Amino acid sequence: MTPAGTAPAGSAPAAAEDPRRARRRATGTAVALSALLTALGLCLGDALARMYPFGPATRSVSDLGNQYVPFYARWWDVLHGHGQGDLLINWNSGYGTSYLPDVGTYLASPFSPLVALFPRDRVDLAVYVITVLMTATAAAAMTGYLLRLRRGNPVLAACFGTAYGLCGFAVTDAAYNPMWLTGLIALPLLFLGVEWALEGRRPVLGALLVTAAWAANFYTAYMAVLGSLVVLAVRLAQTPAPWRARAAAVLRLGVRTGLGIGAAAPLFLVVYTGTRYVWPIAPRDFHAVPWSDVLARSLPTTYGFNSPGLYIGTFALLAALAMPFDRRISGRIRATWCVAAGAVLLSLQWGPTVLVWYAFTNPNGSSYRQAFVLCALLVTAGWLSFSRGLPDRRTLLCAAGVLAAVAAGSASSGLDIRWTLPVLGGSVVIGGLLYLLRRHAQRRGMYRLAAATLALLPVLQVGEAAVDTARVDRNRLHHLDSHPAWGPWQDQVRQAVTASDDWPRSRTEAGSEMVTANDPQLLGGQGAEYYSSLTSEAWISTMAKLGYGWTSRGRAPRTLDNPVTDAVFSVGTRVRAVPHPSAEPYDASVPATVTVSHQKVPPLVTVRPAGPAPRYGNDTFRNQEMLLGATVYAVPDARVVTRDGRQAQRTADGWRADPQSGSKALPSQRITVACRPGWEVFLNTPHFGGTAAMAQGSTVRMVAAPGTQVAAMQRLGVVPADGRVQIDLRAAKPGSLPLRPVGCLDPSRLAAAVGQLSRTGATQVSVSGHGLHAELPAGSVGTAVVAVPRTKGWQCAAGDAALRPAQQYGGLLAVPLDGRATTVDCSFTPPGLKAGAALGTGSLLLLGAAGLWSARRRRAGRLAL
Structure with missing residues (x-):
């Protein structure tokens, strides 16, 4: 029998687990609440702005409509087994292009497969739902980290998590670049990994968090790792542990991070290697925005494309500003968090440190994509203060004074802040009333009323964030190009394409x-x-x-x-x-x-006579003929005159084509050439922006801008009976014309060339996921040319020969033929995949060994007890 007053055997551990179970339940409640509040705030803001799917205004601005929606549409095809290609090759785009780097860049998030649950013609809705879920997950992850860092009220923690999920970076930048949301999610998880490294716990899970972040999007994962190192430095500075213990923690985190990155190598190394072969873009010099803009972007309703999205909500910002004055927190903790936040803030504005954030490459676009790291630090600092309960009056007054100084400093900003002060003031007034009511209720013992005031805090947080989201939505729509959501036109075109x-x-x-x-x-x-x-x-x-x-x-x-x-x-x-x-x-x-x-x-694979491959020059018409293997154009000398009949100004490369004052109905330049009647007229003016038209022909628009856009060659019509071609140009901006901008195509010569290539080309072509097989006529000699760009990673062979790196013929895949082979095979493997697979396998083996060793140590420790 058990002695009186003694618990039965086994009951003590059960009783000891109750507080932990209660904490887990409270944490789960806070995590779920923060996710719900974030989703509600985002959707409510979009509804207020009447954005899709809540109104007629499209969400598909800039890269969201131009890249993500189409990529998700093809991802739907791949997941449903309808895609032309596989994970390695995309036969739909670029006449056959590498696909795995795009998957690793745009589609590797674990949320991306959810697109398969929607109809294909609702891909815009699918992308929106995925965006909302990812934003909510980021808030939930931050809430979990905050409660792991320090216990506190679950509702309050949910509000801080929501502040992070709906921060300025998420609403302004990541909302139309969903891949950046992976960094928003990864950062608090990596913060959690820092805590485990300090405690010497969960080595495998800590490394796998890094793996998940780098596999989902290594671009933002890199920034998140830098942010976690900032938190590591803060936590090490706060601990009284000896230097040896601190060094051991740094080593543990370094090993876990290295193994985690290595395990993600099969994907991220393919992306990284792929960047070595991309079209080079001239780096843009970093120009720091005025500090008044930085201050303004920490306040609600402000928008700026190339400025840091630091908004976290008035309540969370006030809490963060209160932290330095909160004497309930030790001076060392306050100093370390303030120094960290200040250092990160300064690093956003200094060119050398900006390069560090971007792995020493200037970004193509906004230079403030790392702003989410500072948002996370501010939210964490605010939580460390308010999780202890409301600070005293002095602390709040000091924080309010700093907030007022921030608002005053933003007054000179060039950003639109018309809505900022009213929303900010309204939030401060409502928050102040809630503070007074809660203090009064606590003194009077009216704890239910005090709890009710806490319940109103999420309403304030979500309401302000919704107004901020609505204002950002509308501003972004006016500043960036937009694309329509799926509609009847897309249905009509897709049906025509599919049927053909x-x-x-x-x-x-x-x-x-x-x-x-x-x-x-x-x-x-x-x-x-x-x-x-x-x-x-x-x-x-x-x-x-x-x-x-x-x-x-x-x-x-x-x-x-x-x-x-x-x-x-x-x-x-x-x-x-x-x-x-x-x-x-x-x-x-x-x-x-x-x-x-x-x-x-002709078929996809043609056979060309033996001889050297084409070497392109500056004449586009001749380049086309070299690749075709036949002369089909007449490229006559051109006479170019201005509106008043004078010859246009000659340059080293051709003619100047500038807008001219006067009536826009009159041409700014006129091109005159002579060609054979009945031939087709083509205009090649890559650096001319404006319109072009010939008599009894259609008017075409040429879009060109130095360094950003090049106009494609255009068909204008048919050469009239007199053989005299006049083309009227209306220049929209200064530009230039080639020396011979007009080519006249002989349809009969082209038909003869097509017939010849068809007779000698492949008799049958089949494609697999990332390969191609062609049957050739017996005795084929010369060069088999595959109408696919010769990008890095292609290997080809004729007959039974081993696959070797493909040769090139005018930029296309080429395979030498000796007259004996009757087949050609090509296969594509993205550069970096083999090395990534080897590195990933080795890292996973080491992680598995570390997991077994850790499990044995834990088991030995329990047996010793």
Whole structure:
């Protein structure tokens, strides 16, 4: 029997677990509440702004509509087994491009597969839901970390987690770049890994958190790791442990981080290696924004594309500002967090430290994407103060004074702050009333009323964040280009593309940038367009020499509606959507006429005579002919005159084409050439921006800007009976014309060239996930040319020979033929995949060994007890 007053055997551990179970329950409640509040605040803000899916205004601004929505549409195809290609190759875009680096950059988040649960024509809604879930998860992760760092009221912790989830970085920047939300999620998880490293616990899980972050998006994961090192420095400075123990903690975290990064190598190393072969973009020098803008961006409703999104809500900001004055916290803790936050803030404004945040490469866009790290530090500092209960009056007055100074300092900002002071003032007044009511209720013993005032705090937090989100939504829509959500036009074009698809016998082009720069992924087919941060230099340089235009500083090639290049790349079907004349670019709400045209083209694999590969020059028409293998153009000398009849100014490379004062109805320049009647007229003016038209021909728009956009070659019409071609140009901005900008295409010569390539080309072509197989006529000699860009990673072979790195023929895949082989095989492996797989395998083996060793130590410790 058990003695009186003694608990039965085994009951003591159960009783000891009760407080832990209660803490877990409270933490779970806080985590769920913060996720709910964040989702509510984000959706409510979008609804107030009448943004999709709550109103007619599109959310698809800039990269969200131009990259993410199309990438998610193709991801839907891959997940449902409808994709042309696999995880290694994308046959839809860029006439065949590497896909795994795009997956690692844009689609590696564990939330991305959720797109498969939605209909394909609701991809915009799927991306929105994923964005909301990722933002809510970031808030939940921060809430869990805060309660792990210090216990406190779950409702209060949820409010601080919500402040992080709806911070300025998330609402302003990551909302239209969902991959950046992975960093927002990863940062508090890596903070948690720092705590485990300090305690010597959970080595495998700590490393796997790093793996998940780097696999999801190593770009923001790198910043998150730097942020975790800041927190490590803070925590080490606060601990009284000896230096040896601190060094051991640093070593533990370093090993875990290294193994975690290594385990993610199969994905992140492919992305990193892929960046070595991308189209180079001239780095933009860093220019710090005025400090008044920095201060303004910490307050509600402000927006600035290239400024730090530091908003965390008035309540959380007040708490963070109270921390330095809160005497309940030791001076060392206050000093370390203040120094850390101040150092990170200064690092946002100094060029050398900005380079450190971006791994010593200038970013292509905003220079303040690392702002979420400072938001996390501010939220953490605020929690360390308010989790102890409300500070005294002196502390709050000091914090309010600093907040007032921040507001005053932002008054000279060039940003729109018309709504800032009213919203800020309203939040301060409401928060002050809640503070007074709660203090009064606690003194009177009215604890239910005191609890009710705490329950109103989430309402204040969500309400202010919703107003901030709505204002940012509207400002962003006015500052950035936008793209329409899926609608009837996209349905019509996709149906036409799907019905005409004849891959791999020939390609189907979905038109010229109807909705996005990634229409082949969005609408289907196998087009030239492909906009990514990883667009290869080999592809863009080849396309530019052939008359294809590009935008986004070279990262987004435009398709070329030209029968010569269609023959070269086996484009047998073109879908064209001609918008209403009043429609703006990308305006899918205006009815359009969709037409489908077919033409006879050679197969995907052709055979060229033995001889040297083409070497391109500056004449685009001759470059096309070299790749085709036949002369099909007449490129006459051109006479270019200005509006008053004088010859245009000659330059070293051609002619100047500038806007001229006076009536816009009159041309600014006129080009005159002589060609054979009935031939087709093409205009090649890559550096001319404006419109061009010839008599009885259509007017075409040329879009060009130095360093950012190059205009594609355009078809203008047919040479009239007198053989005299006049082309009127209306320049919208200063530009230039080539010396011979006009080429006249002989359709009969082109038909003969197509017939010859078809007779000697492959008799059958088949494609696999990341490979290609072609059957050739017996006795084929010379060079087999595959109409696929020769990017790094392709290997090819003729007959039974071993695969070797592919040769190139005018920028395309080439395989030498000796007359004996009747087959050609090509396979693609992304650069970095093999090395990444080896590194990942080794890291996982080491992690497994570390896990077994840790488990044995724990088991030995329990046996010893």
